[in-house]
Amino acid sequence: MKTLLIVNENAGRGKTKKRWPQFQHYLNALGIEHDVHLTAAPKEAIEVARMAGADQYSYVVAVGGDGTVNEVVNGIAGQKIAFGVLPAGTGNDFARMxxxxxxPRLAVRRLSDRNHTAVDLMEMNGQLVAGAIGIGFDGAIAEDINRTSWKKRVGPFGYVLSMLKLIFTFPPFTMHLKIDDRSFVFQNCWLVAVGNSKFYAGGMKICPDAKHDDGLLDVCIVHNMSPLQLLKLFPSAFSGNHVLHPNVMCLQGKKVRVLTDxxxxxHGDGEILGRTPSEILIRPQALTVV
Incomplete structure (x- = not known):
C-alpha cells in the first residue's frame, strides 16, 4: 500500500521542521514505505492531496497541526484514500480527538497498526471541516492571530492575548439560528461553536458532548454576558464546565443555519472561512482514518 506523507514544516511554530527527522526515523525503523512532500506555501497540501488518488496512494498522512489536517482532508475528499495524522502542530485537536x-514513536506505531475507523466531517459552504467551527468572537480571535504572525508562534498564549485584546471591543451580535426544523433567536450573542469534536483552540472542550462518529453536530451558544463574565467563564472551557452556566446553551442537529446582524x-479548524451567513451540514462517516 503506497503511503504519502504531506509535511508542513512551518506548523507548530516551526517545531514540525525539528520533529520531522524523528518521525522519519521511526517510519523507517518500522518499515513503513512512504513518499514525502514538504509543503512550501499555504493551501499547497490541498492540491498535493487531491492528486494522491491519481498517483495510486492508498494512505495520505498529514504531518503538522489542525490547519494541515484541514487542507489534506479537503484534498482527499471523495477519493477512496485512508487518512492519517502525525501531530506536530500547536493545537493538534484532531489528533487529540x-x-x-x-x-513521535508512539504516533508512528499507531500509524503502522493500520487499524481503520470512520469519522464524520462537517461541510460549510462547500468546505470540509474536521474538528470544530467558531463563529463570532472566536472567529475574530482567529482573524487577529492570523494577522499577527508572532502570535501563532506562541501557541495557546497567543489565543489568550488576542482574547484579552478583543474582549472589550468586540460587539456582541444578534443571531438567528436554525437547527434542522427548530428556530432560535439569541440577542447579545458572543459566539456559536459547532463541533464534530469536543476540542478546539488547543484542548478547550467547547462542545464537551460531541462525538466524531455519531452523525450529529453539537452546537454551543454563548450569549447575554458582560465582557468580565465571559472572561471569568473562559478557564472553565478547558474542562467543559462552561456549559453549566445559564447563558450557555448546547444543542444538537444535522443541519445548522446561522444568520447574524x-x-x-x-473559522474552521483554526482557518479563516469567511463571514456569516453560513450553513453547516454533517457528513456521516465521510473519512476513513488510520
Missing part, C-alpha cells in the same frame, strides 16, 4: 499520541467572522 482520536487519542493519537504526541510522542452584523456579519461576523468564521
Amino acid at each position: 482520536l487519542n493519537i499520541p504526541r510522542d 452584523p456579519a461576523v467572522p468564521i
Whole structure:
C-alpha cells in the first residue's frame, strides 16, 4: 500500500521542521514505505492531496497541526484514500480527538497498526471541516492571530492575548439560528461553536458532548454576558464546565443555519472561512482514518 506523507514544516511554530527527522526515523525503523512532500506555501497540501488518488496512494498522512489536517482532508475528499495524522502542530485537536499520541514513536506505531475507523466531517459552504467551527468572537480571535504572525508562534498564549485584546471591543451580535426544523433567536450573542469534536483552540472542550462518529453536530451558544463574565467563564472551557452556566446553551442537529446582524467572522479548524451567513451540514462517516 503506497503511503504519502504531506509535511508542513512551518506548523507548530516551526517545531514540525525539528520533529520531522524523528518521525522519519521511526517510519523507517518500522518499515513503513512512504513518499514525502514538504509543503512550501499555504493551501499547497490541498492540491498535493487531491492528486494522491491519481498517483495510486492508498494512505495520505498529514504531518503538522489542525490547519494541515484541514487542507489534506479537503484534498482527499471523495477519493477512496485512508487518512492519517502525525501531530506536530500547536493545537493538534484532531489528533487529540482520536487519542493519537504526541510522542513521535508512539504516533508512528499507531500509524503502522493500520487499524481503520470512520469519522464524520462537517461541510460549510462547500468546505470540509474536521474538528470544530467558531463563529463570532472566536472567529475574530482567529482573524487577529492570523494577522499577527508572532502570535501563532506562541501557541495557546497567543489565543489568550488576542482574547484579552478583543474582549472589550468586540460587539456582541444578534443571531438567528436554525437547527434542522427548530428556530432560535439569541440577542447579545458572543459566539456559536459547532463541533464534530469536543476540542478546539488547543484542548478547550467547547462542545464537551460531541462525538466524531455519531452523525450529529453539537452546537454551543454563548450569549447575554458582560465582557468580565465571559472572561471569568473562559478557564472553565478547558474542562467543559462552561456549559453549566445559564447563558450557555448546547444543542444538537444535522443541519445548522446561522444568520447574524452584523456579519461576523468564521473559522474552521483554526482557518479563516469567511463571514456569516453560513450553513453547516454533517457528513456521516465521510473519512476513513488510520
